[in-house]
Amino acid sequence: MKITRALGYEKASSILKKSLLLAAESGVHEVVEEIIKSFPDAVLYSDQEQHNAFHLAVINRHKWVINLIFAMSGHKHLLLMSQDKSENNILHLAGKLAPLYQLNRIPGAALKMQRELQWFKEVEKIVPPSIKEDKNSQGKTPAMVFVDEHQGLVKKGEKWMKDAATSCSIVTVLIATVVFAAAITVPGGTATDGTPNFYGFPAFTIFAMADAVSLF
Structure with a gap:
């Protein structure tokens, strides 16, 4: 609150917006916590793609940030129902392929695919049932997005398992x-x-x- 009083609402919002979105995208939950504590409405800020902090945490697989925002924010319903510029809801975003820096932490294509499926199921548990079959601007449901995004990883996983079986x-x-x-x-x-x-x-x-x- 001291920030908003000293700089004014508009100036403070521009500073907090950039910091919050970057922290959510990078998984720095300490920064996210401090900003939401001082300015709770900051969770509604979004970037050019209309991705808010909750969206960015889902896309980048930052579970700690998601749990933190979900626990602290009074806008849970709005966050869960929110959509980005392409009308993707939270589950659509969870169905997208994880960033390379996250995928590279897991060895083997089959294990990568397993982790991706686990993440999709975890997010699916917290979203309202009504949005599980929602379609984005391309007419795709979250499940369809997941299948389309992971076709390449499925093929790599099959090859990896065949090679492993041959070696064994x-x-x-x-x-x-x-x-x-x-x-x-x-x-x-x-x-x-x-x-x-x-x-x-x-x-x-x-x-x-x-x-x-x-x-x-």
Whole structure:
């Protein structure tokens, strides 16, 4: 409140708007908290694409910022129902592909896709049921946006899983070959009647059990 009194409402709004939107986009929840505390209506500020702080937090996957705004703001309903310039609601924005710097934190395309789906489901839990089938300016529902945005990641995920399965199969064959050879080549040799020379020794028993487990 001291900021608005010293600089005037218009000047203070221009300063707080830039700071709040940047903090929400970057995930700096401490700055978001301080601005909302001093000027609660700042959560309604939006950029040229009509993305407010809540929108930016959803797009950039900043869960702490979302929880903070949702807990502190008295405009929960307006935030959840708000749309951007392209008539995308909160769930549409959650369905968009995450920024590269967020995706690159997760190894493997399949795990990236799993995290994206989890995020979409988390946001879906907090939005009103009435907007889950809303269409944006392109006539797409949130689910349609998610599918369209993640087609490339799905293909990469399929390839990653196939490559991983192939690698595992090769390793399995190698292990099976080694342990099978160890099973038919008895350590210490055998007696004339075919009995292993080390039969009855504890170490031989442990070897036989370990080899059997490895083969299975």
